[in-house]
Amino acid sequence: MPARNTVQRQIIIDALRTLANHPTADEVYEAVHAEHPGVGRATVYRTLARLSDEGVVGRVRINNGADRFDHQTFAHYHVRCVCCGRVDDVMAPVLQGIDEAAAAVSEYRIVGYTLQFDGVCPACQAAEKNDEALTA
Amino acid sequence: MPARNTVQRQIIIDALRTLANHPTADEVYEAVHAEHPGVGRATVYRTLARLSDEGVVGRVRINNGADRFDHQTFAHYHVRCVCCGRVDDVMAPVLQGIDEAAAAVSEYRIVGYTLQFDGVCPACQAAEKNDEALTA
DNA sequence: CTTTTTGCAAACCCTTTGCAAGACA
DNA sequence: TGTCTTGCAAAGGGTTTGCAAAAAG
Numbered sequence: 364m365p366a367r368n369t370v371q372r373q374i375i376i377d378a379l380r381t382l383a384n385h386p387t388a389d390e391v392y393e394a395v396h397a398e399h400p401g402v403g404r405a406t407v408y409r410t411l412a413r414l415s416d417e418g419v420v421g422r423v424r425i426n427n428g429a430d431r432f433d434h435q436t437f438a439h440y441h442v443r444c445v446c447c448g449r450v451d452d453v454m455a456p457v458l459q460g461i462d463e464a465a466a467a468v469s470e471y472r473i474v475g476y477t478l479q480f481d482g483v484c485p486a487c488q489a490a491e492k493n494d495e496a497l498t499a
Numbered sequence: 500m501p502a503r504n505t506v507q508r509q510i511i512i513d514a515l516r517t518l519a520n521h522p523t524a525d526e527v528y529e530a531v532h533a534e535h536p537g538v539g540r541a542t543v544y545r546t547l548a549r550l551s552d553e554g555v556v557g558r559v560r561i562n563n564g565a566d567r568f569d570h571q572t573f574a575h576y577h578v579r580c581v582c583c584g585r586v587d588d589v590m591a592p593v594l595q596g597i598d599e600a601a602a603a604v605s606e607y608r609i610v611g612y613t614l615q616f617d618g619v620c621p622a623c624q625a626a627e628k629n630d631e632a633l634t635a
Numbered sequence: 636c637t638t639t640t641t642g643c644a645a646a647c648c649c650t651t652t653g654c655a656a657g658a659c660a
Numbered sequence: 661t662g663t664c665t666t667g668c669a670a671a672g673g674g675t676t677t678g679c680a681a682a683a684a685g
């Protein structure tokens with residue numbers, strides 16, 4: 364059953380294209396709802412889930428945090444700032460043969476993997492330096 | 500401030516050693532609470548968090564699911580069954596130089612990464628075969 | 636006209652928190 | 661004793677769900 368081309372679906376796709384930097388479902392909802400107060404939260408969550416199932420958008424799963432959505436769909440990784448929660452792309456070469464390596468030591472049929480980096484973003488690194496200067 | 504050696508702490512450590520296969524905090528709570536009804540859920544969550552901060556136990560972060568705890572603390576990966584949610588160890592060699600590779604293409608100071616495999620466990624593979632046989 | 640989507644609100648899961656009472660060192 | 665830890669219950673963040681009304685094909 365192909366997805367119906369509803370007004371809401373298009374609004375949500377457009378919002379995702381407009382919003383930068385991996386918005387959460389709730390951020391998409393806020394943006395959509397601000398412009399179109401009739402659109403409900405459940406619709407945004409349901410539609411984002413469908414879109415990512417269909418491969419129209421990407422879903423970035425974040426440890427201990429809300430999932431984020433990405434209008435880019437090519438394979439790439441993400442890094443999350445442990446200080447401020449910001450998420451950015453990591454354009455590292457995609458790991459080759461890692462599924463096979465896991466399959467070789469497991470009884471599972473491997474269907475995929477998630478790799479997430481944790482780090483400190485430039486802004487928070489700068490803030491750290493300020494703190495040190497003040498403390499010293 | 501070193502952790503105090505409370506009765507509850509020891510009970511929780513023992514429960515983790517006894518429980519197999521990466522229990523969630525709530526599963527630890529159920530087990531502990533069954534034996535020691537006086538121990539509350541908050542204590543289990545707080546204590547597990549401390550123990551993993553101290554490196555006494557491992558914490559396995561699961562995408563879209565409860566965190567799991569592991570009395571093994573050496574570095575290894577995990578695979579989660581997309582059908583039943585079961586989590587098992589993946590004793591694949593730990594990736595070398597991956598933090599550096601990410602750091603090379605990012606402005607972030609990389610502090611770590613999380614790698615989680617998704618797959619289908621042996622039991623669910625068998626169940627799939629049964630379904631096919633019935634459908635055919 | 637049939638089936639899918641929507642919107643709302645309530646429910647859900649997992650986890651954290653405020654606070655007074657209790658336990659440790 | 662002074663401080664850390666506990667237990668309870670309530671709140672919190674993020675997401676899903678039941679259902680009747682509305683919209684798509």
